[in-house]
Amino acid sequence: GDSVTQMEGPVTLSEEAFLTINCTYTATGYPSLFWYVQYPGEGLQLLLKATKADDKGSNKGFEATYRKETTSFHLEKGSVQVSDSAVYFCALSDFSGGYNKLIFGAGTRLAVHP
């Protein structure tokens, strides 16, 4: 079945450092891809998405490009802030059941220090 693999965390960075969180996927069809973010004590929020190959999703300085050839959707940010500390989930959509069932990766915790 479809699956998502993320790099294990935690990822610890200093403020203004460059961030990459790797995400690869396995899917039989052509899924949409998502990054969700979970701030402490809160539910998940959609950060960005891409619906087809070579699409780039972006939001709040974060970017990810849908790479079909490498089945990847790596999250990047050029300069992280302390407020970016959160857990980041990569996810893909599986429409085979007639609805958008999201399949999530295990999550990567990011800690940004001043």
Add this chain to the structure above:
Amino acid sequence: EAQVTQNPRYLITVTGKKLTVTCSQNMNHEYMSWYRQDPGLGLRQIYYSMNVEVTDKGDVPEGYKVSRKEKRNFPLILESPSPNQTSLYFCASSPDRGYSPLHFGNGTRLTVT
């Protein structure tokens, strides 16, 4: 304010004592779903509902029940909780079978001793 509200936020209970976690959304969404979040496993879908009186199993439904008698409410019922159901639970909703982004509640942390 558009939101998904779960209650309680924290719950500690004992094995076998029936409990219900409530979920309510005020956005008139048709689609609702329950997930559990466990370390190293991400979020896994427990049950989902396409509309009132329409529910179906997700990937990990064993030990759980749900109901959808009204559009806004989607309670999760644990008839006889066991320690392996200790987890962080999230309810989510979407207007259109999940094609639009999911709106998540803030979670319920359940501990079963």
